[in-house]
Amino acid sequence: MNIEEIENEIIEEFEVFEDWMGKYEYLIDLGKSLPLIEEKYKTEDKLIKGCQSQVWMNSELQDGKVIYTADSDAIITKGMVALMVRVLSNHTPDEIINSKLDFVEKIGLTKHLSPTRSNGLVSMIKQMKLDAITYKEFKS
Amino acid sequence: MTQSKTITKSGIDIIKIRADFPILSKKINGKPLIYFDNGATAQKPKLVIDAIDYYYKNQNANVHRGVHTLSQEITVAYENARATIQKHINALHAHEIVFTKGTTDSINLVASSFGKKFISEGDEVLVSAMEHHSNILPWQQVCEEKGAILKVIPINENGELIVSEYKRLLTNKTKIVAIAHISNTLGTINNIEELIALAHVKNIPVLVDGAQAIPHTPVNVQLLSADFYVFSGHKVFGPTGVGILYGKEKWLNELPPYQVGGGTIKTVTFEKTEYADLPLKFEAGTPHIEGGIGLAAAIDYINEIGLKNIAAYEHELLVHATQALEKIAGVKIIGKAKEKASVISFVVDGLHPFDLGTILDQLGIAVRTGHHCTQPLMNFYSIPGTIRASFAFYNTKEEIDVFIEGLQRAITMLR
Numbered sequence: 001m002n003i004e005e006i007e008n009e010i011i012e013e014f015e016v017f018e019d020w021m022g023k024y025e026y027l028i029d030l031g032k033s034l035p036l037i038e039e040k041y042k043t044e045d046k047l048i049k050g051c052q053s054q055v056w057m058n059s060e061l062q063d064g065k066v067i068y069t070a071d072s073d074a075i076i077t078k079g080m081v082a083l084m085v086r087v088l089s090n091h092t093p094d095e096i097i098n099s100k101l102d103f104v105e106k107i108g109l110t111k112h113l114s115p116t117r118s119n120g121l122v123s124m125i126k127q128m129k130l131d132a133i134t135y136k137e138f139k140s
Numbered sequence: 141m142t143q144s145k146t147i148t149k150s151g152i153d154i155i156k157i158r159a160d161f162p163i164l165s166k167k168i169n170g171k172p173l174i175y176f177d178n179g180a181t182a183q184k185p186k187l188v189i190d191a192i193d194y195y196y197k198n199q200n201a202n203v204h205r206g207v208h209t210l211s212q213e214i215t216v217a218y219e220n221a222r223a224t225i226q227k228h229i230n231a232l233h234a235h236e237i238v239f240t241k242g243t244t245d246s247i248n249l250v251a252s253s254f255g256k257k258f259i260s261e262g263d264e265v266l267v268s269a270m271e272h273h274s275n276i277l278p279w280q281q282v283c284e285e286k287g288a289i290l291k292v293i294p295i296n297e298n299g300e301l302i303v304s305e306y307k308r309l310l311t312n313k314t315k316i317v318a319i320a321h322i323s324n325t326l327g328t329i330n331n332i333e334e335l336i337a338l339a340h341v342k343n344i345p346v347l348v349d350g351a352q353a354i355p356h357t358p359v360n361v362q363l364l365s366a367d368f369y370v371f372s373g374h375k376v377f378g379p380t381g382v383g384i385l386y387g388k389e390k391w392l393n394e395l396p397p398y399q400v401g402g403g404t405i406k407t408v409t410f411e412k413t414e415y416a417d418l419p420l421k422f423e424a425g426t427p428h429i430e431g432g433i434g435l436a437a438a439i440d441y442i443n444e445i446g447l448k449n450i451a452a453y454e455h456e457l458l459v460h461a462t463q464a465l466e467k468i469a470g471v472k473i474i475g476k477a478k479e480k481a482s483v484i485s486f487v488v489d490g491l492h493p494f495d496l497g498t499i500l501d502q503l504g505i506a507v508r509t510g511h512h513c514t515q516p517l518m519n520f521y522s523i524p525g526t527i528r529a530s531f532a533f534y535n536t537k538e539e540i541d542v543f544i545e546g547l548q549r550a551i552t553m554l555r
Contacts, residue, residue, distance in 0.1 A: 020169070020502050021553075028495075028554060052510045052525065053494040073524065074492035075554060076499075 003095055006087050007103035014107040023108065027079030036078075036085060037071040048123045053077040055120040059131040065090050066132055070124065080112050080121055088128055093136035097129060150453035152445065157534050160185040160441075164534060171504025174539045179324050179483055179530030180508055181374045182355055184438070188378060191437035195430045202426055204403060218429055221436035222419075228439045229369065230360040231386055235418040238392070239427050242383035243351040244274040246370035247318070249385055249422065250347055253395035254316060255282035264313040266344075268293040268301055268330075269520055270323040273513040275349045279318055288315070295520065299326035299475035306335065310342050317346045321353035325512040325528065326475025327458075327483030329357070333364050340365065345391060351375055355532065356454060356481050358447045361386050373431055377532075378438035382431025385422070392418050399424040450533045454482035457531040457540060464544045470551070474526050485512070485526035488547075491554050493525045499550035500527075505543050 001009070017023045037046075041058040048055040053074035060067045068089040072078040087103065088096050104110055112121055147153050158164050161183045166173045175183060195217075201210035203218045219234070226234045240246045259265065265279045269292050276290075283290045291314075293306045301319075310317070317339045322329050336346045345367035353359060354371040361369050368391065373382040387395075397404055397415055401424040406414040415421045442450065461484055465471050470489035488496060497509035510525040511518045518525060529543065 024499065024502065025553060052497075053492060074494040076495045 030082040031075035031078035037069040093132040096132035152453040168504040174505045176529040178532040221432040224436040238385040238419045238422045240383045242372040246385035249398040251278035261287035263288040266317045320349040325514045327480040328477035329479040373435040378435035382428045458482045482531040485528045503546040
């Protein structure tokens with residue numbers, strides 16, 4: 001599946017929820033699933049500091065595709081992080097760089113991307129794309 | 141909000157008061173707004189909003205400059221605003237009241253000007269472990285510049301200053317003490333009068349950060365003998381962008397100007413400038429005129445309700461919330477000082493404040509989560525942050541009940 005197809009899949013999943021409770025419960029479940037990053041990567045240089053919650057993110061290039069792993073200390077943030085990893089991980093740098101990530105708005109969770117939330121998520125997406133740019137330049 | 145009895149035990153007419161604040165009828169995420177983030181900023185009564193509106197429609201001109209009628213009228217109004225604040229905190233002179241941008245600006249002013257003249261290498265500045273970053277960083281910077289040392293008065297587990305340690309830290313090297321009247325994170329009410337008296341025994345001046353105290357408690361700077369007392373307009377139901385520096389006349393006269401420019405001078409030549417008398421020496425540029433006017437309107441408003449009534453009512457809210465929170469399994473209240481303002485910080489076992497705050501927001505409940513600009517204090521308690529509910533006199537016990545219910549719901553969702 002390409003990035004857009006995964007985004008559409010997530011949008012469909014969220015359509016079943018009638019109110020915010022369902023959405024958040026789903027995010028919390030995603031957040032509660034196994035840690036998304038190996039403990040050895042939960043280091044200062046992998047840390048993306050938010051004002052309130054923190055995110056750790058690691059990326060590697062495997063067979064021309066970027067593999068992301070990430071984690072957060074707050075569970076709702078972690079749920080959002082899990083969604084981002086699901087969408088962007090295992091794609092080529094070009095696909096990642098050009099992704100629009102419209103799904104966040106479509107599932108009604110845009111406010112998690114507003115800078116005032118300060119949850120490290122905006123910085124994480126930026127870092128994910130920056131890593132992809134680095135891999136692209138490295139390759140060419 | 142659910143219906144309250146109109147008049148509370150403390151003499152607060154809650155229905156009438158709530159009607160004074162337009163924003164309180166707003167819905168957030170489809171739920172009636174419950175605003176418990178008063179420690180961050182307070183809501184504004186219609187009277188304050190109207191005063192600002194009136195200013196721009198009828199009074200706008202620059203102050204202290206023109207001979208024309210409008211300028212003279214607004215100068216009188218602006219100076220009346222200063223007098224209102226003088227009277228409110230019982231300063232001896234109106235010129236001891238300096239308009240600033242806010243608490244942070246006031247502290248920066250004192251730290252910079254006081255530091256320039258009175259702090260040198262090896263000197264010490266004393267702050268407390270519960271200070272807001274705004275009452276740490278300006279002093280830290282001055283200390284770095286001057287090679288002075290920032291010393292910290294420790295607190296106990298309840299969040300109270302350890303006075304014996306404070307006494308020990310007051311030495312002949314101490315040049316100034318900077319301390320909060322009420323802690324923004326813990327709600328602790330410091331015994332400022334005693335702390336000032338102890339410093340004065342050694343002729344050490346004291347700056348009091350009154351940002352959290354002014355909205356909740358009567359302050360008499362002469363009785364306290366505070367050398368500097370600073371606060372923000374927006375936390376006391378006034379506009380943002382305006383604040384107050386009260387300083388004893390003798391100190392303000394001693395301090396060099398902080399920022400210079402229009403309005404701060406008597407005569408200027410390229411060789412030498414003679415600065416204006418107090419308070420204009422510290423008010424460079426066109427001031428935040430509507431801010432001053434709005435702040436005075438806010439002060440008049442709270443005086444009409446009465447700060448003693450406000451303090452008593454808010455204490456009822458604090459007790460109600462504390463008792464309810466203590467009943468929830470896993471909740472730990474951070475800050476258990478004997479003397480406490482209507483601020484409750486707490487953590488819930490195993491749950492991140494951000495997650496709880498996010499769910500509460502969905503329920504229309506505005507609380508603060510995070511470190512509250514007091515990271516050293518968070519380090520003391522070894523926590524990343526807290527959830528803080530801070531109440532104002534327009535809040536109700538019914539709102540607290542809804543908040544408690546919401547919190548329990550959030551805990552269930554997150555566990």
